[in-house]
Amino acid sequence: MAAQPDHAQLDHPQKSHLPFWMLLMLAWRNLWRHRKRTIITLSSIAIGFGLAVLSIGIGDGSHNSLIRNAIKLGEGHLTVQPRGYIEAPANHKYLANGLLLSEKLEALNLPGSIEPRISLQVLSSTPSNSVGAALEGLSHQNDPRVDMLKPQLVTGHWIEAGDLRGIVIGEGMARKLKAKVGSKIVVMAGKKGGDSQAQLGRVRGIFKSQVTEMDDYLILSDTQFAQHFLEGEGADTTKQPVTRFAIFLDHPDTLYHWKNVIKTMVENKDVIAMDWQEMMPQLVQFIAIDDAGNYVFLILILIMVVFGVLNTVLMSVLERTREFGLLRALGLSRRSLLMLVFCESLILSLLAIVVGWIVGGGIHLWFSQHGIDFTAIMGEGGNVMMGSFMDPIIYTELSWDRVTQLTSIIFIVTLASGIYPAIKAARVTPVEALRT
Amino acid sequence: MALLTLKGIGKRYRQGELEVNALSDIDLEVKEGEFAALVGPSGSGKTTLLNIIGGLDASSEGTTHLNGIDISGLKEAQLSNFRLFQLGFVFQSYNLVPVLSALENVELVMVLQGRHKNESRQRAQHYLELVGLKNVMQRRPSALSGGQQQRVAVARALAAGPRLVLADEPTANLDSENATALLDIMHTLSHEEKTTFIFSTHDPRVMDRAERIITLQDGKIVSDELHEHEH
Numbered sequence: 244m245a246a247q248p249d250h251a252q253l254d255h256p257q258k259s260h261l262p263f264w265m266l267l268m269l270a271w272r273n274l275w276r277h278r279k280r281t282i283i284t285l286s287s288i289a290i291g292f293g294l295a296v297l298s299i300g301i302g303d304g305s306h307n308s309l310i311r312n313a314i315k316l317g318e319g320h321l322t323v324q325p326r327g328y329i330e331a332p333a334n335h336k337y338l339a340n341g342l343l344l345s346e347k348l349e350a351l352n353l354p355g356s357i358e359p360r361i362s363l364q365v366l367s368s369t370p371s372n373s374v375g376a377a378l379e380g381l382s383h384q385n386d387p388r389v390d391m392l393k394p395q396l397v398t399g400h401w402i403e404a405g406d407l408r409g410i411v412i413g414e415g416m417a418r419k420l421k422a423k424v425g426s427k428i429v430v431m432a433g434k435k436g437g438d439s440q441a442q443l444g445r446v447r448g449i450f451k452s453q454v455t456e457m458d459d460y461l462i463l464s465d466t467q468f469a470q471h472f473l474e475g476e477g478a479d480t481t482k483q484p485v486t487r488f489a490i491f492l493d494h495p496d497t498l499y500h501w502k503n504v505i506k507t508m509v510e511n512k513d514v515i516a517m518d519w520q521e522m523m524p525q526l527v528q529f530i531a532i533d534d535a536g537n538y539v540f541l542i543l544i545l546i547m548v549v550f551g552v553l554n555t556v557l558m559s560v561l562e563r564t565r566e567f568g569l570l571r572a573l574g575l576s577r578r579s580l581l582m583l584v585f586c587e588s589l590i591l592s593l594l595a596i597v598v599g600w601i602v603g604g605g606i607h608l609w610f611s612q613h614g615i616d617f618t619a620i621m622g623e624g625g626n627v628m629m630g631s632f633m634d635p636i637i638y639t640e641l642s643w644d645r646v647t648q649l650t651s652i653i654f655i656v657t658l659a660s661g662i663y664p665a666i667k668a669a670r671v672t673p674v675e676a677l678r679t
Numbered sequence: 680m681a682l683l684t685l686k687g688i689g690k691r692y693r694q695g696e697l698e699v700n701a702l703s704d705i706d707l708e709v710k711e712g713e714f715a716a717l718v719g720p721s722g723s724g725k726t727t728l729l730n731i732i733g734g735l736d737a738s739s740e741g742t743t744h745l746n747g748i749d750i751s752g753l754k755e756a757q758l759s760n761f762r763l764f765q766l767g768f769v770f771q772s773y774n775l776v777p778v779l780s781a782l783e784n785v786e787l788v789m790v791l792q793g794r795h796k797n798e799s800r801q802r803a804q805h806y807l808e809l810v811g812l813k814n815v816m817q818r819r820p821s822a823l824s825g826g827q828q829q830r831v832a833v834a835r836a837l838a839a840g841p842r843l844v845l846a847d848e849p850t851a852n853l854d855s856e857n858a859t860a861l862l863d864i865m866h867t868l869s870h871e872e873k874t875t876f877i878f879s880t881h882d883p884r885v886m887d888r889a890e891r892i893i894t895l896q897d898g899k900i901v902s903d904e905l906h907e908h909e910h
Contacts, residue, residue, distance in 0.1 A: 265790055272778035566776060572735055573788050573835075574763025576756060674735040677770065 261579045270586035273559065284555040284591070285598050291544040291551075292599025292653055293606050298544075299649065300607045300639030301615065302537040306530045307640050310519070315387040316457070318522050319358065319489030320498050321505060323348070326515040328486070329522065334363050335435040335476045338514065341485040347508060348488060353501055355492040358386045359485040361469035367412075367462060368429045371421040378430060378462045380469025387491050392450050392463070399424035399448030407467050410444035413458030414451040422446050430462065432472045440475040442468065545656050548595070552660035556588050560664040567668055568676020581669035588661020592654050599653060610639040681708035682842060682875055683732065688741035690727050690898070701727045702898040705741065709877060711842075714869045716889035716906075717879040724898040725879035726847055732877065733766055733845045734758045746842050763791055767836025769846035769878075774832035775820040781807060781831045782816040788839040806834035810864050826857030830864060837868055844869075846878035850885050862888040 261269070274281055314320055323344065325336040338344055341359060348357045361380035366373055383389050383402050392411070393401050402409040410428065412420075422428060424446055431441040444464060452458055470480055478484035490505070492498060498518055505516045520527045560567075567580055614636040688705035691698055702724045709715060717725045730736035731743060734750045743750045746765055753761055762768075767788075775784045785803035790796070807816050810830040820828050829849055836844045846865070850858035866888055869876045878885065886892060886906075894902040 260791070262790060265787075269776075269778065276778060569770070569774065570776070571759070572733070572762060572768055572770075574759050574791055576759045579791075674730050677735075 260576055261583065266579070266583055266586050267590070269583055270590050273563075273583075274587050274590055277559065280555055280558070281591070284551045285594055287551045288548050288595040288653070288657070289598040289602040291547050292595070292649075293602040295541050295544045295649060295653075296599075296603030296641065297606050297610065297639065298537055298540050299645055300610065300641050301637055302534065303642065303645060304611075304637045304640040306533065308637065309526065309530070312391070313523055313526055314491070314519050315391045316452075316454070317388075317489075317519065318360075318487065319387075320355075320492045320495060320519055321490040321502055321516060322487050322519075322522055323490070323505065323509055323514060323516050324487035326513055329517070332362070332364065334432055334472065337361070337473050337476070337478060337484050337486050338488075339478055339482060339484050341483040341488075343482070344485075344488065344509060344514070345483065348490070348505070351501075351504065351508070353490070353492065353504075354494060354497075355490060356385050356387070358382055358388075358489045358491065359466060359483070360386075360487050360489055361466055361473065361484075362486040363432050363469060363472050365462070365472075366431045367416065367420060368431065369420040369422050369426060372419055374416060374419045375460065376416065376430075376462050377460050378432075378464060378469055378472070380464050380466040382466060386489075389463075392452060392457075395450040395452045396448045397451045399446065402447050402463070402465060406447065407465060408443065408445050409447040409464070410468070411448045411450060411463040412446055413461050414449055415455065415459035416462070417446070417449045419459070422449075424448065428462075432475070434475055435477075440472060442471055444468065541652075545652065548653065548656055549660045552588065552591060552595075552657050553663070555591065556584065556661050556664040557667070559587070560584055560668045563668075564671060564676045567671040568673045571671060571673040572677065577669045580671070581665045584665035584668040585658075585661055588658055588665065591661070592657030595657050596650055596654055600650070603649075607639050607641055611641075612638075614638040682711040682713075682746060683707070683709040683877075684742075684744040685732070686742050686744075688728070688731060688738045688743065690724070690731065690736070691739045700898050702731070702738070705898075705900060707893065707900065707903070709843075709875060711875055712869070712873050713891055714866055714876045714889060715878075715891040715893060716886055717877060717893050717895060718881060718886055719895035719901075720881060723895040725895055727898075728895065729845050729847050729877065729879055732843075733768065734761050763788065763839070765842050767839060767841035767844035767874075769829065769832045769836055769844065769849045771848040771851045775828055775835075777820050780817050780819055781812060781823065781827075781834075784820070784831055785835045785838050788835060792839060802838045803834070806838040807831070809837075809868065810834045824857070826853050826861060829853060829857075829861050833861065833865055833868070837872055837874060841874065843875045843877065846876065848879055848882075850880065850882055855884065858882065858884055 323338070325338060328336045345357070345359060359382060363378040365376050365378045367376040381388060383404065389401070397414060402411060410430070412422065412428070417423065420428065426446045428444050428446060429441050430444050431439050433439050444462070450458070466485070470484065473484045474480050490501070492501060502516060502518050510516055570580060616636050618635040685705050685707040688702055689700070690702040691700055693699070705728065717728060719725055727736065731738045732745070734753065738751060741751070748761065748765070750758065750761060776787065779787065782800070782803050785807060786799045789799035789802060804816065807813060810833055812827060812830055812834070815823060815827060820831070823831065849865070850861055853861060862885055865876060868874065880886060889906050892902070892904055892906045893900055
């Protein structure tokens with residue numbers, strides 16, 4: 244039965260197109276026509292993907308280690324402090340009614356802890372020497388900074404509850420002041436009017452944190468010890484004046500939620516709430532620069548992937564010129580031919596993602612559990628930078644954002660690599676192709 | 680009324696500095712159901728003429744009407760649809776899609792036509808049986824002999840229900856036995872299906888099966904005569 248002459252058939256937009264199921268079937272079979280080549284391409288993409296996952300995982304793991312330590316050693320995920328303090332710290336800038344603020348913050352019942360702190364610029368002196376120092380009055384029961392530094396004690400013990408004279412200093416300061424456990428240190432602070440005030444502290448312990456800024460300049464005391472200096476600035480100690488509240492969240496991903504809540508609640512012309520990124524802009528900048536280095540590595544991997552896919556699909560297109568000529572002669576539209584080759588790239592990229600995640604995910608899972616030991620490079624104390632330190636054993640970390648980002652990038656790049664071969668295939672003219 | 684009408688067809692192309700006349704002043708009419716052979720030596724223009732009739736190549740001058748359609752004026756997409764619905768092709772070699780089975784190769788064109796999958800399958804099976812390939816339908820081309828592959832191509836060309844089947848040296852790569860068998864199948868189906876066949880050849884065995892022999896030489900028709908078939 245012959246088809247009837249029908250001019251309308253000629254302009255029918257739906258004809259000459261392969262249905263999707265056949266497009267997929269043909270693309271799948273074409274992809275496996277050269278099994279070895281496809282496997283080699285997939286392997287190279289998977290290895291590249293694995294390396295990218297490992298590189299990003301190590302990068303994020305080390306950055307997060309740096310951030311976690313910086314937050315613990317520093318001022319928490321969020322800080323409530325006097326407005327203008329960070330720009331120009333001074334002893335007379337404090338939160339006069341710490342009690343009221345503390346009650347407000349406690350009323351939020353946020354998952355985490357709220358630590359009152361008093362930071363003062365002081366001069367510490369022994370009969371041997373005098374050095375500038377930062378006095379930190381803090382709660383010794385809960386403060387994460389205490390948890391971080393307590394294991395770093397090299398001699399003596401930590402300040403006990405009710406010890407209003409006890410101080411803990413870093414090894415650098417102890418060396419400069421020629422102080423040891425039991426030594427008396429005069430801590431002196433200037434007052435706003437120009438006078439000075441002093442208190443006597445006794446060294447209970449000496450720590451070595453590896454962070455030079457802390458070891459050389461930090462004096463830790465109870466809040467009450469430090470509060471005496473604020474009293475000298477005119478503060479009412481019954482209102483528990485503090486320099487800041489350091490807020491540590493159990494779930495760091497809720498940071499921006501709590502930041503907004505706290506900002507709304509406490510901010511006014513005198514008080515400001517800041518997150519750790521605002522408190523430590525140098526650390527954020529360092530991570531951004533380090534991330535840029537990782538992206539360069541990722542780009543190199545992507546170039547490898549692009550050439551892998553381009554080579555496979557383009558070779559397969561060039562080899563099939565005659566076949567494409569046949570299909571075009573039989574009535575297959577250019578668009579369908581383009582879609583067919585593009586579909587091959589699509590399947591290749593989907594396979595690459597799956598195989599890539601099996602390899603990359605496997606590598607990540609292993610190193611996220613067992614870590615990579617960089618002790619030989621960093622030393623026991625880890626790598627110190629930007630006022631924090633990186634743990635010497637790095638556990639790879641990948642957030643869902645990173646998973647989505649990596650998957651999308653590899654998918655898009657792989658798919659884009661198929662565009663040129665697809666266009667080349669669609670340009671085949673039957674008569675020339677059949678002559679080849 | 681003729682199924683195919685060629686008027687003043689010429690084809691020129693440049694070869695370096697030279698302009699070559701591949702075809703000139705071709706006037707031809709082919710009626711429905713004819714089983715015609717284009718014969719002539721290599722380079723006489725047989726394939727070029729078939730390509731123009733099939734809408735695979737454009738003529739430099741003249742008009743081609745098939746089934747009332749002037750294909751000289753069709754656009755690219757229209758030509759695809761034209762080939763899909765009006766024509767069947769059998770080429771000298773590389774006729775089949777290697778990743779598809781014989782059955783799928785025959786179904787392919789019908790699927791492109793938008794026919795239902797079941798209908799395409801049934802017709803494909805029917806035509807493969809007609810060409811004697813019932814037992815090898817699921818095989819891929821690489822597992823078929825040259826003769827079997829050409830028979831699949833004939834089944835594919837006919838299953839889609841074309842008005843005209845163009846075959847360019849369909850037996851060139853076949854041995855005598857397979858060539859004769861293929862020609863017999865084409866001839867039989869041409870009559871049974873009332874489908875017009877035009878095939879190019881310089882194989883005397885093929886010419887012998889033709890009912891009409893159109894002879895080309897240097898791009899011109901030098902003779903056009905009916906041939907008494909021996910069967």
